[in-house]
Structure formats: C-alpha cells, structure tokens
Amino acid sequence: MEEARAALAAIPALAGYKGPLERLGGLTNRVYKAGEVCLRIPGKGTEEYINRANEAVAAREAAKAGVSPEVLFADPASGLMATRFVADAETMSPEKFKARQGSPARAGAAFRKLHASGAVFPFRFELFAMIDDYLNVLSTKDVALPPGYHDVVREAGSVREALVTHPIQLAACHCDPLCENFLDTGERMWIVDWEYSGMNDPLWDLGDLSVEGKFDAGQDEELMRAYFGGEARPAERGRVVIYKAMCDLLWTLWGLIQLANNNPVDDFRAYADGRFARCKALMETPEFSRHLAAVREG
Helix, strand or coil: HHHHHHHHHHHHHHCCCCCCEECCCCCCEEEECCCCCCEHHHHHHHCCCCCCCHHHHHHHHHHCCCCCEEEEEEEECCCCCEEEEECEEEEECHHHHHHHHHHHHHHHHHHHHHHHHHHCCEEECCHHHHHHHHHHHHCCCCCCCCCCCCHHHHHHHHHHHHHHCCCCCEEEECCCCHHHHHHECCCCCEECCCCCCCCECCHHHHHHHHCCCCCCHHHHHHHHHHHHCCCCCCCHHHHHHHHHHHHHHHHHHHHHHHCCCCCCCCCHHHHHHHHHHHHHHHHEEEEHHHHHHHHHHH
C-alpha cells in the first residue's frame, strides 16, 4: 500500500488523493482502486517483454473506440497507468462467463466494436515472431521447456502456411483476452489491460477468449453469432479453433517467463505444462485437421 500511495503521489492529477485503497486482481501487475480511479503498477520483469509506449497508445485508442475506460495517466518510462474505474461492473472469470446470461454475446459485441473501429495500434502481434522472442528471453533463464515443445512448433508450420494462404485484414486487437480483463455491467462489456495488444488477425481474440474462459460449444456459438451477426463460415470458425491451440502454444512460454521471474501469484510450472498439453491434445484431434483444411480452402 505504501508503494501505491507513492505511485499516486507521482501522478499530478491524483497526488492529493488520501482516500481508501483497495487491491484488485492481476497476474503480473499490482492493481488498486483509488476512489474513481484504477491504478496499475507494473510487475517485476515485465519490461523485458512489454513495450509500455505501445500499450499507452493502444489503451487510449481502445478508449476512443468505446470499449475501454478513459486513460487518465500513462508513463511509458515506468509503466505506471491510471484509468477511470468502471463502476457497477463484475470482473469476469470462467465461472461468471457461464453464470451471467448473455456475457459471451456481450464480449463478442465488444470485440466487433473494437475490430471495426479503425483504430491503429503501433505493435504488430505476430504469433511466430513472438514465440521466437519469448524463446530468446527464456534462453537467458534457468527454466526448462516442456518436453517436445520445439517439435510442436515445427508441426505448427502447417498452421502458419494455412493462415498466410488466405490472409484477412488486420485489426486492432486485444490479443490477451483473459476473463479478468473483461468487466461486465450486464448491459455492456468493457475490456481492459492492453499490454499485449496489437494489429492482428481479429479471430485470435475470439479463439483466445474461448480458451481462457473454458467456453463450451454453446458459449462459442453465442460468442461467434454476436461477433459475425449470424452463422460463422467454415473458414472463420476454423481460424477461431486454430487460434485456440496457437494461443496455448504462445502463452506456455509466457508462463515460463513468469516462473523464471519468480512471480508468486500462481504455479506457473503447472500453468505452462497444462497449456502445452492442451495445445498438443487439440492439434492431434481429427476436428483440428478439418478446421485447418477449411482455413486452407478459404
């Protein structure tokens, strides 16, 4: 709390705040509610793989698009950020996405609004380049990759080929849609935390949210129908499924970086191994092959 008070004092518009502080969630950062403000203090080691200047631009653009709270302060040097607190909203979880009626549809509508906004983010979120970047970070750490990781990356070459055969227009994407990055009022879904955002295939956001939220087939259908305004085409559905596997392939490495940085908030060895196992299991199914073929056909 002392660190949070010091951070508030460093923000001119908030320096006089003396009210209560409430610690909120966060896997890597420390987040606090200070009255009508949400304060974010970046976590240890995040400067190795997050560009805070890019994040600040994306957060402001997402606010202009109407899907994220107003940015009150952002320091690209320190990563300190303050945004407007969203009142009367539930921070989402897999359980809440199941329990709160219509929440997958509201998330789909928010994604559609963001992707169609015309916003331009400075970073290009490129899956395979990011895998290489994360592997480079891990090459300096004393952490072992899950057995067979490089083999699966090689197998994912067929995914890469299918995706580039029929590229779709890039859009401003969140790229890290953890359930906890969604705030639901029951009428509107807000999206927060733009650390990994960039110009990307917009269907990454749908596939990744489905994985993070442990969506069942009904939730997937609700999400896609709200996003597409009706039935998804086979190639669109296929891209969503492909990205379910690919996000696990990427975030496996993110988990290992957290492990190397001694992040205490989770068992990141189990996190990484579990994500990698889920990636392999999906890629080995006949359904994955059919979806991959649909993407190739376009």
